[in-house]
Amino acid sequence: MNLLIRDFQRPPRLVVLLILLCLGAPFAVAQSVPDGNTLLARIDEIRFPEDFTMQVTLTTVTQGEDPKVMSMEVTHKKGLGSFLQILSPPRSRGTRMLTETGSLWLYNPHSGSNRPLRLAPRDSFQGSAFSNSDVSRTSFLDDYRGVFEKAEVIDHPEFGKVKVWQLRAIAKRPEAAYGWIEMWVRQGDLLPLKFDYYAKSGLLYRKMVLSHYKEMAGRLRATEMQMVSLDQTGTTSTLVIHSMKVRQDIPDELFNLNALTR
Amino acid sequence: MKKLAPLWGVLFLGLAGLPLSAQDEPGFNYVADAGQILLGSAPDWNSGATTQWLLDLNGRLSFSQGAAAFILDGSAYLPLGNSLQAGQALFDIAEAYVRLTPFSGLDLTFGKKRLNLGVGQTFTVGDSINPAINFFDQKSGFRGATWAWSPNAWLGWTGGISLERELGNTPGSAVPLPVFSANNLAGATQLSLQTGRFQGTASLCFSPNETFNPALGVSYDVSGVILTAEGAVEFLPQGLVPASGLVSTWTAPTAWTQPAPSGSVGARYTWSLGDIDLTVQGETLYWGQGWTSSQVAQANELSGTSVSTIRPTLRDRYNAIFHLDANSSDTFDLAGFCLVDLQDGSALYQASLTLTPWDSLDLVGSFQAATGAVTDAWNSVPLPPPNTQTARYVVIFQTRYHF
Numbered sequence: 001m002n003l004l005i006r007d008f009q010r011p012p013r014l015v016v017l018l019i020l021l022c023l024g025a026p027f028a029v030a031q032s033v034p035d036g037n038t039l040l041a042r043i044d045e046i047r048f049p050e051d052f053t054m055q056v057t058l059t060t061v062t063q064g065e066d067p068k069v070m071s072m073e074v075t076h077k078k079g080l081g082s083f084l085q086i087l088s089p090p091r092s093r094g095t096r097m098l099t100e101t102g103s104l105w106l107y108n109p110h111s112g113s114n115r116p117l118r119l120a121p122r123d124s125f126q127g128s129a130f131s132n133s134d135v136s137r138t139s140f141l142d143d144y145r146g147v148f149e150k151a152e153v154i155d156h157p158e159f160g161k162v163k164v165w166q167l168r169a170i171a172k173r174p175e176a177a178y179g180w181i182e183m184w185v186r187q188g189d190l191l192p193l194k195f196d197y198y199a200k201s202g203l204l205y206r207k208m209v210l211s212h213y214k215e216m217a218g219r220l221r222a223t224e225m226q227m228v229s230l231d232q233t234g235t236t237s238t239l240v241i242h243s244m245k246v247r248q249d250i251p252d253e254l255f256n257l258n259a260l261t262r
Numbered sequence: 263m264k265k266l267a268p269l270w271g272v273l274f275l276g277l278a279g280l281p282l283s284a285q286d287e288p289g290f291n292y293v294a295d296a297g298q299i300l301l302g303s304a305p306d307w308n309s310g311a312t313t314q315w316l317l318d319l320n321g322r323l324s325f326s327q328g329a330a331a332f333i334l335d336g337s338a339y340l341p342l343g344n345s346l347q348a349g350q351a352l353f354d355i356a357e358a359y360v361r362l363t364p365f366s367g368l369d370l371t372f373g374k375k376r377l378n379l380g381v382g383q384t385f386t387v388g389d390s391i392n393p394a395i396n397f398f399d400q401k402s403g404f405r406g407a408t409w410a411w412s413p414n415a416w417l418g419w420t421g422g423i424s425l426e427r428e429l430g431n432t433p434g435s436a437v438p439l440p441v442f443s444a445n446n447l448a449g450a451t452q453l454s455l456q457t458g459r460f461q462g463t464a465s466l467c468f469s470p471n472e473t474f475n476p477a478l479g480v481s482y483d484v485s486g487v488i489l490t491a492e493g494a495v496e497f498l499p500q501g502l503v504p505a506s507g508l509v510s511t512w513t514a515p516t517a518w519t520q521p522a523p524s525g526s527v528g529a530r531y532t533w534s535l536g537d538i539d540l541t542v543q544g545e546t547l548y549w550g551q552g553w554t555s556s557q558v559a560q561a562n563e564l565s566g567t568s569v570s571t572i573r574p575t576l577r578d579r580y581n582a583i584f585h586l587d588a589n590s591s592d593t594f595d596l597a598g599f600c601l602v603d604l605q606d607g608s609a610l611y612q613a614s615l616t617l618t619p620w621d622s623l624d625l626v627g628s629f630q631a632a633t634g635a636v637t638d639a640w641n642s643v644p645l646p647p648p649n650t651q652t653a654r655y656v657v658i659f660q661t662r663y664h665f
Contacts, residue, residue, distance in 0.1 A: 062537070065593065068621065080415050089621045090664035094293040094322070100415070103459055103483060109293045109322050109335075110664075112356070114376050117383065118461070120486040123532050124539055127590070174485060175459065231536055253367040256412035257456055258420065261378065262361070262369055 034190075036146030036167045042190045043183065047210075048138040049217050050078040054244040058135075060128040063234030070126060075247075076138050080255040084135065092126065097135075098260045104132050107260045114261040129206060129229035129237035133177040143176035144169035146183075154184055156193050158211040163187045171200070192222065205231045217244040286328040294321035297624075297662035298342065303645055303653035311657070315342040316648075322357075331361045339648040352648035357403055369410045376403040377422045379452050379465045380492050381479035384583050385547055387494040387524035388465045388477025389450070405429060406449075421451030445470045459483040471517075474498050486531060490545075493525040522550045528583075543585035546604075579639060580604040593618055601640065608634025610643060624662040631655040 034042070048054075053075045060068045070092060076082045081100035086092045094109040098116075105116040125135045137143070149166040156162050169181040179200035184193050191213060197206035206229055210222035221244070229235040253259060296319045302311035322335040335357040341350050359373025380386035408422035427446040452465035461481040468474050477494035499514045528545030586598045599612040614628035632654060634641035642652035 066620075090293075090295075091618070091622055091624070093664075094291070100456070100458070103456065103461070110295070114357075115378050115383070118481060118483070118488050118530075120483065120488070120532055123486075124534055127593075175483075231534070235537070251366045252415045253412035255415035256367075256418050257454065258369070258410045258412045258418045262410065 033148060033151070033165060036148045036169075037141070038146075039148065039165065039167050039183075039185060039190065040141050040144065040146035040169055043185060043192045044139045044141050046190065046192060046219070046221060048076065048221075049244070049246045051248060051250055052076055052217060052244055052246050053250075055242045057240045057242065058126075058128055058130070058237060059240070060235065060237040068127070070128075072135075074135070075250060075254065077250045077252070077255065078139070080252060082138065083254050083259070086126075096260050097132070098255060098257065099133070099137060100255060105257060105260055116257055116260050129227040129235045130239065131177050131206075134227070135239075137177075140169050140181070143171060143173050144181065145172045146170075149182075151187065152184075154194065156211070157209065158213070159186070159193070162193065164193060165190075189220075191220070203231075205229065212240075216241065217246045288325065288327040290326075291324045292321060294319070294323075295662050295664045296320075297660055299646070299658060299660050301646065301656060301658045303656040305642075306654045309654075314649075316340060317342055329363045331363075332359075333361060334358045337647065354647050367412045369408075371408045374403050374405045375408050375422070377408055377420065377450060379450055379467075380463055380477060381461055381481040381490045382492055382526055382545070383490065383528065383530065383543065384545055384585070385526065385581075386477075386479070387492050387526055387547065387549065388463075388467065388475065388479065405431075416455060416457045418454045418456075419452070420454070421449065423447060423449040448472070472498060488530045490528045491526070493523065496522045496524070496550075524548055524550050530585075538588055538590045541585075541587040541589070543583075543587075545583040547579075547581045547583065549579040549581070581639075603634070603639040606634060606638040608632065608638035608640040610640045622664045624660070624664075626658070626660040626662065628658045628660075629655070630658075 053073065056072050056074060058070045058072065060070075062068075068089075070089060071087045072084055073087060074082055074084045081098065084097040084099075086095040091110070096107045097119075098105045104119045106119050107114070107116045111117075119132060123132055124130070125132045140146075147168045147170060149168055151163065151165055153161055154164050164184040164186055167183050167185070169183060171179055178197045179202065180198050182196040182198070184195075185191060186193055192210050194210065195208045196204055197208070198204050206227055208225055208227045210225050212222065212224035213220050214223050215221075216223060221241075223241045225239045227237045227239070229237070296317070299316045299318055300313070301316075302313045304311045317340040319338045320336075323333070325332045334355070336353060336355040339352045339354070343350075355374060357373075357375050359371040359375045362370045362372075364370070379389040404422070404424040404426050406422055406424040406426070408420070410418065410420045412418045424447070427448065428442055446469075448467075448469035450465060450467045452463055454464075455462045459482055461479075463479040464477070465479070466474070466476045474497045475494055476497075477492060479490070479492040481488065481490045483489075498517050499520070524547075526545060526547040528543065530541065530543040532539055532541040534540075580603070582602045582604055584598075584600045584602075588594075588596045595614075595616040597612075597614050597616075599610075601610040603609070610630070610632050612628065612630045614626060617625045619625065630643045632640050632643045642654060643656055644652050645656060646658070
């Protein structure tokens with residue numbers, strides 16, 4: 001009896017350890033899978049810094065046509081928007097775009113007018129598979145809320161078979177270009193690998209694969225994003241980031257309409 | 263002016279010092295294209311078309327260093343013949359100005375420049391497209407000085423002073439105006455606000471004794487539909503009015519007593535249909551500001567007819583504008599444009615097809631026509647530069663190479 005009482009009072013260490021492990025396991029799993037919004041914030045961090053300038057090339061291939069190559073410089077400041085200038089080809093050179101929350105403006109120096117034209121963010125960017133907002137908006141968290149869906153294994157062109165977490169980014173503002181976006185991020189370092197874009201009607205109409213991860217602007221980032229348009233038959237656009245620089249000196253007035261046409 | 267000379271000198275030296283103190287590397291940017299224009303036109307439907315073949319060169323050049331920049335935007339037209347004779351070439355300068363930026367967010371320009379006012383995409387009722395003072399049209403620009411101050415991302419203050427009439431450009435006056443008179447000055451200023459899906463403008467066009475035309479404009483994006491609305495009121499007399507309702511007697515109303523309103527509303531939407539972006543735009547415009555007494559008097563003097571017989575063509579105007587555009591991945595662009603006078607039914611039509619077989623080459627075919635009778639508002643179409651005449655219809659074929 002004494003022995004039994006003593007045993008109850010002092011359980012074997014192994015049993016204690018097992019019990020603690022069993023009780024703690026669900027918490028350990030919960031901590032290792034961040035919630036959807038946290039994942040979305042990490043995706044934003046990994047894709048782009050808060051304030052930066054980058055040089056990119058956008059190549060669009062449409063069935064039966066020559067590839068169209070466009071190079072651009074994009075400057076982004078968190079909370080204000082993006083300022084984009086096309087550097088080539090010659091027929092688009094000098095075209096500038098300014099995007100802010102819910103609005104998008106375009107200035108075309110070939111038009112014979114210096115009045116900026118207001119565009120809808122969801123429209124196609126310069127005939128590519130990207131929408132205007134894909135190119136000019138860098139934060140998902142501004143327009144979407146994240147919901148964790150499941151863990152799975154996918155094939156990725158750069159990493160092969162990868163364990164990933166899938167989450168859904170659901171539009172939380174009417175200005176959002178898509179109804180929702182399915183996202184796959186690599187477990188552990190949360191590198192975004194693949195996005196599927198759905199219209200508000202539920203139609204899947206764009207798919208993007210992120211690859212060619214390199215150290216850039218202070219961390220590992222995807223330098224190539226290949227977008228396939230499912231509604232533009234056979235159109236694929238690839239955005240390659242050549243350089244990216246974190247900047248603290250971007251003036252607010254760069255995002256004023258006056259700067260677009262100056 | 264002599265008393266002001268030292269001040270101008272100080273101002274010039276001060277502004278000239280800005281670029282000298284700048285340490286930045288010089289920059290050069292350009293946008294340019296060259297091509298040929300083959301056009302046929304006729305003054306009426308029954309006449310044979312007159313043809314013309316031109317080479318043209320268009321460019322926008324920008325030189326900058328530090329806080330200073332020089333911008334030149336212009337075109338050159340050369341008639342294509344067996345030989346080129348002196349005086350045949352025409353150079354058209356749309357903009358040519360020096361821009362100084364004393365501090366980030368403030369631009370001052372001196373030279374010829376366009377100034378944006380309002381939110382309208384085709385016409386803006388607040389920009390005083392106004393033969394009374396010939397201040398400016400936003401497409402043609404004016405000679406003078408402008409400023410643009412952007413204290414942050416959402417607020418802007420712009421403005422300009424035109425010296426066109428000081429420089430002798432006085433088509434609205436029956437007699438030449440005295441040079442360098444304060445009464446010749448014309449100007450405009452605008453406060454603009456852009457926040458989220460809303461854009462708002464408050465502007466004013468002014469000239470002593472000639473025009474005082476405040477305007478408000480708003481633009482809003484409703485689920486991809488871009489809506490615009492503008493209103494303006496002219497407080498100074500812009501034309502003669504029938505005295506006591508008698509069309510035989512015309513008088514200018516007393517200043518500030520008969521404000522003349524103008525207004526417009528419009529909408530634009532783009533559908534993405536597979537590979538094709540289809541844009542539809544509509545706008546209706548009421549223009550209530552007429553012509554000035556001085557211009558009507560000039561017309562009366564020149565033609566020898568009474569004002570009352572000229573006046574019907576110079577009345578208030580109601581117009582509707584329709585614009586349709588189909589664009590496919592930079593391979594083609596098919597556009598149609600129609601401007602209808604809702605009072606007399608006359609219209610301007612334009613259709614154009616642009617093909618881009620290679621990245622830098624455009625092939626453009628277009629057709630423009632006017633349907634109105636001689637007394638109607640839209641009875642002719644302007645020929646493209648360097649021509650200054652009008653025609654009943656114009657057919658154009660262009661090739662354009664961007665470099």
